[in-house]
Amino acid sequence: MKFRDLGAQYQQLKAEIDTAISQVLEGSAFILGQQVGELEQRLADYVGVRHCVSCANGTDALQLVLMAWGIGPGDAVFTSNFTFFASAGCASILGAQPVLVDIEPDTFNLCPDDLERRIAQVKAEGRLTPRAIIPVDLFGQPADYPRIEAIARRHGLLVLEDGAQGFGGAVEGKRVCGFGDAAITSFFPAKPLGCYGDGGAIFTDDDRLATTLRSLRAQGRSPQDKYDNREIGMNSRLDTLQAAILLPKLKAFEDHELEAVNQVAAWYDARLKGQVITPVVRAGYTSSWAQYTIRLQDARQRDGLQQHLRQQGIPSMVYYPRGLHQQGAFLHLGLGDEDYPQTSAATRQVLSLPMHPYLREEEVDQVCRAVLAYLRGDAGTV
Ligand SMILES: *Cc1c(COP(=O)(O)O)cnc(C)c1O
16 A cells, blocks of 8 residues: 555556657757646636746745745744744745744644734844744645734735645635735645646735746846846746646546545545544635544554554654754754644644545555554553
């Protein structure tokens, strides 16, 4: 069994993907070929925003937006403490200070109450200027945008949605990557919509921001004169090959994959609910199930279950074994577990089970039988 079976997906879409790849090879427009523009239009339409600007990966996408906003030394950027490193690294690399926010225990997403507290703290200290919030749609579920956007408005902060894991999710029908002032996603192969290498995209309704981003992804060149570089940018474009691969993949994602992962989640829920803490999807929210993450009692039980699954040939992952405050690059911030009780508890209790659109019901059965057998056997030793 695979944790995420990219091979099964390729076998389903092989004819279309192979054709798309050879068309790019025949055409030789490897950089910003016609497929890139076509994909950007399709993605913007799917999300429901005016602009999609593709780039080399999700990490660059975050950095490009912060660069376009002029964020740098002396600025505070608020983000979740329980996420992939890039959500905070994008601020540090520009000389700004990431301010890590604790999470909600049920959704694992940024906690609006803790966000308010930390904004107030930064303002009271007066050392940094609060500039932006980067909420993360962790494991596929959108963050609490209604509350986060209200907080941002009240404090005059920009919102950059990190939808790297959330593409396809929604709140009350409004799709992920349509929240905040700008949003990003990643096409890393294992993300809900993945390509066959690195890729990323930025979404916004802001015309000026979109123009600036198109310049910044190409060395800061002028839109009028490509040999006049008016600002310092990056070289961060999505390869035509990856765009061509993503076009049939986006179609499959829309046609059946998003529905399929929700079916897999429902199969898991039906078998595991009441036995372990199963993922909570809020009323009115839709998840794209980047991960199906259960919660155990403690690290001993979690690690024991992971080992038991491994012995049965069932892969599982710990996303994430530590909060960002415990990452080597952020130890200098001097933050302790006591500052982040919810993040710290989650790092000890979470376990992500196999999840992808081509997982069969028998396989879900096999995983759940193994989980339940372990819990029965483990009960006596607690
Ligand atoms: C994967 C990921 C990124 C970075 O995307 P890359 O394409 O790998 O650079 C950023 N944020 C989150 C939450 C992610 O999961």
